[in-house]
Amino acid sequence: MERKKTMVRDIDRTVYDIKDKVNPSYQVREGLTAEIVGEISKAKNDPAWMRDFRLKSLEIYNELPMPGWGPSLDGLHMDDIVTYIRPNTPMRGNWAQVPDDIKNTFERLGIPEAERKSLAGVGAQYDSEVVYHNVREEVRRQGVVYTDMESAIRDPKYGPMVKGHFMKLVPPTDHKFVALHGAVWSGGSFVYVPPHVKVSIPLQSYFRLNAPGAGQFEHTLIILGEGADLHFIEGCSAPKYNVANLHAGCVELYVAKGAHLRYSTIENWSKNMYNLNTKRALVEEGGTVEWVSGSFGSHVSYLYPMSILKGENSRMEFTGITFAGKGQNLDTGAKVVHAAPHTYSNISTKSISKDGGVCTYRSSVEILPQSYGCKSSVSCESLMLDDRSRSDTVPAMDIRNDDVDVGHEAKIGRISDDAIFYLMSRGISEEDARAMIVTGFAEPIAKELPVEYAVEMNNLIKLEMEGAIG
Amino acid sequence: MLLEVKDLKVSVDGAVILDGLNLNVGRGETHVLMGPNGAGKSTLVNTIMGHPAYKVERGSIRFDGKDITHAPANERAKAGLFLSFQSPEEVPGVTLENFMRTSRVAVTGKPVRLFAYKRELKEKMDGLAMDGEYASRYLNVGFSGGEKKKSEILQMLMLNPKLAILDETDSGLDVDAVKIVSQGVEKFKNPENSLLIITHNTKILEFLKVNYVHVLMDGKIVKTGDSGLIDRINESGFQQLAASGAV
Numbered sequence: 001m002e003r004k005k006t007m008v009r010d011i012d013r014t015v016y017d018i019k020d021k022v023n024p025s026y027q028v029r030e031g032l033t034a035e036i037v038g039e040i041s042k043a044k045n046d047p048a049w050m051r052d053f054r055l056k057s058l059e060i061y062n063e064l065p066m067p068g069w070g071p072s073l074d075g076l077h078m079d080d081i082v083t084y085i086r087p088n089t090p091m092r093g094n095w096a097q098v099p100d101d102i103k104n105t106f107e108r109l110g111i112p113e114a115e116r117k118s119l120a121g122v123g124a125q126y127d128s129e130v131v132y133h134n135v136r137e138e139v140r141r142q143g144v145v146y147t148d149m150e151s152a153i154r155d156p157k158y159g160p161m162v163k164g165h166f167m168k169l170v171p172p173t174d175h176k177f178v179a180l181h182g183a184v185w186s187g188g189s190f191v192y193v194p195p196h197v198k199v200s201i202p203l204q205s206y207f208r209l210n211a212p213g214a215g216q217f218e219h220t221l222i223i224l225g226e227g228a229d230l231h232f233i234e235g236c237s238a239p240k241y242n243v244a245n246l247h248a249g250c251v252e253l254y255v256a257k258g259a260h261l262r263y264s265t266i267e268n269w270s271k272n273m274y275n276l277n278t279k280r281a282l283v284e285e286g287g288t289v290e291w292v293s294g295s296f297g298s299h300v301s302y303l304y305p306m307s308i309l310k311g312e313n314s315r316m317e318f319t320g321i322t323f324a325g326k327g328q329n330l331d332t333g334a335k336v337v338h339a340a341p342h343t344y345s346n347i348s349t350k351s352i353s354k355d356g357g358v359c360t361y362r363s364s365v366e367i368l369p370q371s372y373g374c375k376s377s378v379s380c381e382s383l384m385l386d387d388r389s390r391s392d393t394v395p396a397m398d399i400r401n402d403d404v405d406v407g408h409e410a411k412i413g414r415i416s417d418d419a420i421f422y423l424m425s426r427g428i429s430e431e432d433a434r435a436m437i438v439t440g441f442a443e444p445i446a447k448e449l450p451v452e453y454a455v456e457m458n459n460l461i462k463l464e465m466e467g468a469i470g
Numbered sequence: 471m472l473l474e475v476k477d478l479k480v481s482v483d484g485a486v487i488l489d490g491l492n493l494n495v496g497r498g499e500t501h502v503l504m505g506p507n508g509a510g511k512s513t514l515v516n517t518i519m520g521h522p523a524y525k526v527e528r529g530s531i532r533f534d535g536k537d538i539t540h541a542p543a544n545e546r547a548k549a550g551l552f553l554s555f556q557s558p559e560e561v562p563g564v565t566l567e568n569f570m571r572t573s574r575v576a577v578t579g580k581p582v583r584l585f586a587y588k589r590e591l592k593e594k595m596d597g598l599a600m601d602g603e604y605a606s607r608y609l610n611v612g613f614s615g616g617e618k619k620k621s622e623i624l625q626m627l628m629l630n631p632k633l634a635i636l637d638e639t640d641s642g643l644d645v646d647a648v649k650i651v652s653q654g655v656e657k658f659k660n661p662e663n664s665l666l667i668i669t670h671n672t673k674i675l676e677f678l679k680v681n682y683v684h685v686l687m688d689g690k691i692v693k694t695g696d697s698g699l700i701d702r703i704n705e706s707g708f709q710q711l712a713a714s715g716a717v
Contacts, residue, residue: 425553
């Protein structure tokens with residue numbers, strides 16, 4: 001019998017692909033020069049230290065080489081990228097005041113609805129600036145600060161805190177694109193949770209890049225006091241254009257003694273996006289950082305959230321899923337440094353590649369000489385849906401202490417014809433059988449994603465039948 | 471006639487396994503298929519169910535009045551065919567309960583009423599001495615051999631096919647499990663539906679009235695008889711049967 005080839009479909013991108021008319025109040029010209037950086041700094045009314053920081057970062061950017069080890073960045077030309085586009089509105093604390101076109105975009109993405117239903121606060125960035133920020137009154141009363149970075153820098157109380165932490169964990173010298181970030185960053189969120197304050201429902205920042213040929217460089221800085229608890233969700237998307245867009249955000253997370261932070265990301269950039277993002281957490285004694293990461297979009301991604309386990313008994317858990325379709329080369333994974341004794345890390349990832357998509361899992365586990373009694377386990381599983389797709393695994397381990405327990409497991413596979421036949425023999429169509437197997441493969445990760453993003457996962461794999469997710 | 475297999479020639483990866491095979495199964499009948507290891511029994515039932523690796527080179531398969539020779543497996547399931555697999559696949563991330571609900575909807579084309587469905591599932595699992603916890607476990611993942619076979623019989627009971635084919639459902643089971651599975655099959659059987667059973671064992675047949683026994687050797691059915699044939703084979707073996715000219 002001739003085999004029919006039915007494929008698991010692409011992510012339904014309709015809602016993300018709706019473009020607004022580009023209507024900025026101000027933008028810089030393409031390219032990256034000291035004049036442009038100075039212009040951004042002036043437009044943003046930076047304090048002097050920030051202006052100096054930007055120019056210093058630009059110098060570092062010009063000195064550092066392009067990364068030569070990952071997916072090709074040949075299609076990215078900095079001379080063509082507009083690094084700053086200010087939307088035609090100031091930041092609002094009320095959706096009614098946000099201009100209709102921008103508000104409608106966030107409505108379509110379900111942000112205001114999620115805010116009403118299940119979030120403690122929302123920040124929404126459109127191109128280079130945050131257009132909406134709000135936090136529930138009861139959370140504000142707990143002393144929680146959740147605002148845009150620009151307001152935080154100028155705040156008399158929190159300005160010094162920002163200055164003391166901004167790009168201290170991820171210095172501009174780290175790599176070329178984080179130096180770029182230091183030079184042209186704009187927007188993003190600042191969160192401060194005071195000691196022993198537990199925020200019971202999540203905060204969410206959503207980043208939308210609407211303009212073609214533009215870059216988005218938001219900075220997220222989260223500082224948790226001792227024993228604090230927070231779940232932060234980050235979402236991002238953009239409509240598709242024929243020119244390259246660039247995202248080089250930076251996330252810095254400070255988790256104090258005994259604090260707990262869960263950081264969830266759903267990345268759904270369009271397939272013309274170069275996503276060169278840098279995220280890092282510093283975890284003190286007995287603290288925990290949990291990363292949940294879904295990477296579905298972008299043309300090229302380099303994304304390896306890093307955790308530095310600085311204090312004894314600190315912990316990190318990373319749960320990630322990556323889905324690469326046609327024209328996508330997604331290089332994702334995680335890094336951890338065990339810098340203290342009795343620290344624990346667990347990295348669990350899954351990837352799916354189809355239609356010529358490439359998924360590379362890349363990780364690094366480092367255990368320093370002083371870090372005895374550590375435990376680390378790494379597990380990565382890949383599923384390739386056809387012969388044209390690729391999946392690679394590049395795990396690195398650097399273990400400098402003998403008294404540790406380290407495990408690594410990697411599995412790469414394809415959908416078995418026998419499994420499809422088995423499901424089909426129970427009346428399920430071939431397409432649904434494939435979808436069921438892929439959904440099942442992703443299920444242990446999917447159930448870690450924020451509930452309000454369930455729809456994203458449902459878009460991932462088209463499900464014709466009800467209740468197929470286990 | 472419910473199932474009519476005519477002059478079937480089947481190859482796998484270019485090797486001919488069945489050639490000139492004929493088999494008829496009528497409504498309400500119970501048939502037993504026997505034969506030495508490697509004779510092609512599993513090839514036959516996988517071909518009847520529509521596994522794409524088994525290539526039909528000649529002949530036809532009709533089921534319930536329709537030619538299904540080249541129909542995809544899911545269409546055969548919808549027509550009322552069921553195969554209990556010798557080694558059922560494991561499907562991670564899909565629970566038994568949701569899988570069977572999806573399967574029920576696909577086969578019947580009708581939505582299920584959730585509470586009635588759950589009650590029915592619970593009853594049938596109880597009947598097979600299956601722990602209710604299995605409903606929320608991933609399909610066959612980490613199931614023992616016996617649990618996998620019970621899960622197959624559970625699926626048969628939930629889908630209620632016109633013809634159920636059991637491919638060595640009783641092999642590798644302990645005495646108690648064989649008894650439970652046999653009782654499940656007995657419960658399924660009614661005057662309307664039919665069974666085609668591959669077995670090396672007679673335990674599973676204890677509660678059933680067997681109408682025909684077929685011997686498959688050298689790619690075709692070489693002998694058909696009544697249930698008495700089982701005893702003769704068990705006494706003297708397939709080779710003896712062939713050599714004696716009984717064929």
